[in-house]
Amino acid sequence: MAHALRRYLRMTTAWTCPFCPLACDHLAVRIGTGDEPLAPEGADCAWARRSLARFASRPAPAAASIDGQPASIDEALVAAVGLLATSRQPLIAGLGTDVAGARALYPLACALGAYCDAAGGDVLMQGLRALQDRGQFTTTLAEVRTRADVLVFVGGLPGALAPLMAERCGLGDPQVPARHVVVLGAAADDAAELAQWSTRPGITVESVPLHGDLFDTLSLLRAHAVGHAGCTGTSTPALAALVDRLKAARYGVLVGTPALLPAPGALVIEAVHQIVGDLNRSTRAAALWVGGGNGAATANQVFTWLSGLPMRTRAGPRGLEHNPWAYGAAQLMADGAVDALLWVSSFDADAAPPAEARALPAVVLGPPSQAPACLRERCVFIPVGTPGIGHDGHIFRTDGTVLMPLHAVRPDGLPSVADVAQRLLAGVQARLSS
Numbered sequence: 001m002a003h004a005l006r007r008y009l010r011m012t013t014a015w016t017c018p019f020c021p022l023a024c025d026h027l028a029v030r031i032g033t034g035d036e037p038l039a040p041e042g043a044d045c046a047w048a049r050r051s052l053a054r055f056a057s058r059p060a061p062a063a064a065s066i067d068g069q070p071a072s073i074d075e076a077l078v079a080a081v082g083l084l085a086t087s088r089q090p091l092i093a094g095l096g097t098d099v100a101g102a103r104a105l106y107p108l109a110c111a112l113g114a115y116c117d118a119a120g121g122d123v124l125m126q127g128l129r130a131l132q133d134r135g136q137f138t139t140t141l142a143e144v145r146t147r148a149d150v151l152v153f154v155g156g157l158p159g160a161l162a163p164l165m166a167e168r169c170g171l172g173d174p175q176v177p178a179r180h181v182v183v184l185g186a187a188a189d190d191a192a193e194l195a196q197w198s199t200r201p202g203i204t205v206e207s208v209p210l211h212g213d214l215f216d217t218l219s220l221l222r223a224h225a226v227g228h229a230g231c232t233g234t235s236t237p238a239l240a241a242l243v244d245r246l247k248a249a250r251y252g253v254l255v256g257t258p259a260l261l262p263a264p265g266a267l268v269i270e271a272v273h274q275i276v277g278d279l280n281r282s283t284r285a286a287a288l289w290v291g292g293g294n295g296a297a298t299a300n301q302v303f304t305w306l307s308g309l310p311m312r313t314r315a316g317p318r319g320l321e322h323n324p325w326a327y328g329a330a331q332l333m334a335d336g337a338v339d340a341l342l343w344v345s346s347f348d349a350d351a352a353p354p355a356e357a358r359a360l361p362a363v364v365l366g367p368p369s370q371a372p373a374c375l376r377e378r379c380v381f382i383p384v385g386t387p388g389i390g391h392d393g394h395i396f397r398t399d400g401t402v403l404m405p406l407h408a409v410r411p412d413g414l415p416s417v418a419d420v421a422q423r424l425l426a427g428v429q430a431r432l433s434s
């Protein structure tokens with residue numbers, strides 16, 4: 001008991017936020033004694049505040065449901081096994097979970113021959129396709145913070161998708177080098193944030209407008225980087241100056257947010273990678289992509305190390321089949337190619353199954369507040385804990401190589417996604433072998 005109490009007190013002050021791809025670990029969480037919502041402490045972030053407010057300090061009892069009727073978790077597991085084991089072609093989607101959850105879902109997917117795709121899988125695949133095609137120079141938030149002297153935000157600022165981006169990049173931190181920040185193709189609502197950044201010590205900011213669309217602009221930028229702009233008559237003073245600045249930098253980093261890029265995002269990402277490659281012939285440069293939140297990047301990392309292939313891979317009768325275009329969840333549901341869904345979303349209660357899924361029998365693993373999304377026929381809801389709130393866990397941060405530990409702030413007794421997936425696997429195996 002004394003051990004449990006010590007552990008609980010420690011966890012109220014050491015916390016990694018699981019609610020966006022930055023996985024900040026400089027905030028703490030304020031916990032009350034009753035129904036008060038959890039709240040950030042020590043620093044503020046509007047997104048974290050909103051997300052924490054969904055959780056009461058004292059967890060309320062949570063029930064599973066079958067076809068909209070209350071059920072015990074054991075009953076719901078039996079119903080879920082029946083639903084999945086009798087499916088001819090299931091889909092496991094959402095994949096909002098931590099490392100342990102993804103590790104447990106992968107063998108379940110193999111046993112079922114299920115397709116797998118994360119929520120926001122289309123965006124995730126843009127970066128993966130570019131990485132598969134040509135590779136990339138990557139960096140980490142720590143390197144950006146301590147070494148980058150020129151930062152170029154491609155296509156605008158990450159805004160609400162990564163609210164504390166400036167802090168994580170060390171903008172205005174007197175302990176890190178001064179740096180120049182460029183926004184290439186700022187969005188209309190970036191102006192206020194950029195103006196605020198410009199007031200920070202050691203920061204100069206600049207907004208460079210697009211010449212044509214973003215891809216046109218990056219093509220021109222590359223022409224300048226490799227010295228072809230003059231030959232082709234496409235010289236653009238603002239882009240020429242930006243290339244000069246990047247070439248003179250000790251460490252330039254191009255930062256982009258795939259979810260905010262215009263279509264086709266993969267082309268934009270590949271153009272950025274080419275410019276970074278060109279710059280590395282004479283100085284140091286890297287790309288940093290902001291995305292993969294809500295467990296998407298984590299599930300992709302885990303599935304890749306377990307199978308050798310990224311998301312949108314199926315372990316079927318013909319072995320591993322990877323198809324980044326055809327195996328997207330929305331596409332599969334629109335094509336009628338799947339007849340059951342296992343939806344996993346343990347971080348974001350708003351990430352309910354998409355509308356296309358309403359016609360499918362479904363098993364939903366989500367926080368208790370997601371129960372109303374499953375009040376219908378042929379739907380089994382099993383409440384699960386949120387990693388970093390109700391139980392410990394690990395997630396990959398946006399920079400892809402850094403695995404962050406998640407600490408429970410107030411254990412809630414709910415099963416984790418890993419617990420449920422392991423029990424589903426045992427049930428499915430027993431059912432298929434009988």
Ligand code: SF4
Binds near residue numbers: 017047
């Ligand atoms: S920026 Fe993201 S990870 Fe950091 S505190 Fe805000 S929501 Fe959490």
